[in-house]
Amino acid sequence: MSNNNWASLTSYILERVFTYLDSYELFIVVPKVCYGWKNSLKQCLLPKELLFFHNSDPKCNGKVPREQLNDEILHRLFIDFDLSKTTYLLLYNQMNLKDRSILNVANYCKNLSSINMKGCCSLNDVSLKYLSSIETLQNISISLAEITGNSLHFLARLPKLESIYLEKLFRLRLDFLETFLSSYPALKRLSVRQCKLITHDFFLFLVSDVDLPVLEDLTLDGLLENKESVRPLPELNFEQQALRFLSLKRLRLYNLIWLHDLQLMGFLRICSMNRFSDFEVVRCNPLLLWGVNSLLSAPNIRHFVIEGNQALSDRDILDSMFSHRSGVFRNCSNISDQMKRQMARTNPDITFEQTSALIATVVNQN
Structure with missing residues (x-):
């Protein structure tokens, strides 16, 4: 040596x-x-997990800056090495990758179960069509891409698909997402965050037009400017209805400032309330009361987060004082200091927080 x-x-x-x-x-x-x-x-x-992130990712603090991958580099990688046993592929913030790279992934990674394409802003709808040829694929995450959703229906061919994460897809169309969800009832986890289609229309579609019996985790994160609806708000039927969300355990609603109490109640009536284990209602309509009360009264809730609600009062959270659950009430100003002190003595796992980011917008309910 x-x-x-x-x-x-x-x-x-x-x-x-x-x-x-x-x-x-x-x-x-x-x-x-x-x-x-x-x-x-x-x-x-060779490892079964391939993690390629650009140096804007907070996970790479202190590491040598990485150059952006491109189609040629990724193609050479697949030619030189046998990556057929790869099960997880992370392409974080790889802005230079085009649809050709996803075609190579589909051709050379036939055992892939999860792919994360967050920040790959140069990808188009054809990439989803290429992914539909990987029969082992279970989890797909994508954000900031030029995707309208006209190839989402190809993903319905995947026999093992369980989870889809869509974030900041500003061109994503509501009708394409509705078509996919209507044709693929086997989905277990759905997260749609900061997309323009998260409006009254999409929520009404969930209430009235789709069956997702095995869905366990639902996250909807809207944009605060999404207040208008193309479709009129219908008369919701509160008679006994068939349960269409039989397995839903986790519900997370963020920034749905337009959400009506009746809409939330209508959605909860088609869910099996006994299955809920945790929920978050954050920066939604501050006047939500009955829907949030229904979630708080679900028998198996173990954790919750409620932020920016101005309708809940002491009597609405009294039962939580004697439960074995944990939770956070953040910026809920209608709860008295006396109730906060009693809760701290009786159930310290439930906390009250006050931040400077108060919701100032109040939506007039019909």
Whole structure:
């Protein structure tokens, strides 16, 4: 070792060295060292998780800045290495990747179960069509892409798909998402965050037009400016209805400032309330009362977060004092200081917080 001949390192030592490297160093940097290192890497047991993030990701603090991946780099990676056993692929904030890269993923990663494409803003609808050929795919996450949703229906072909995370897809169309959800009732987790389609119309679609019997986790995060609805608010039928969300355990509603109490009640009437384990109602209509009360009274709730509600009073949260649940009331100014002191003595797992970000907008309910 006195001559620093790195090419003479044994395969055993190299394999140990490779275990300390992340995906970028392993597959982008190591092959450039020398042919010996590249050949040794090909013979190693390659990791099943590939994590490629750009240095804007907070997870990479203190690490060497990463260059952006592009179609050529990713294509060469698939040509040089056998990645057929890869199960998880993270392409975080890779803004230079085009649809061609997703086609390569579909061709070379036939055992992929999860793919995260958050921040891949150059991808289009055809990427979803390519992903529909990976029959093992279970989880898809995508954000900031140029996706309208006209290829979402191709994902209904995936036999094992369980989870979809859609964030900041400002071109995503409501009719395409509705078509997909209507044709794929096997979805277990759905998260739609900060998309323009989260309005009255989408919520009414959930209440009246779709069956998702195995859905366990639902997150809806709207934009505060989404206050208008194309469809008129119908008369909601509060007679006994068939349960269409039989398995829903976690409900998270954020920034739905337009949400009416009757709408939330109408949705809860088609859910199995005994299955709920936790919920969050954050920065929604501050006058929501009966819907939030229904969630608080669900028998198996273990944790909750309520923020910006100005309708809840002491009597509405009295039962929580004697329960075995934890929760946070944040910026709920209608709850008295006396109730807060009693709650601290009786159930310290329920806390009250006050921040400077108070909701000033009050929606007039019909």
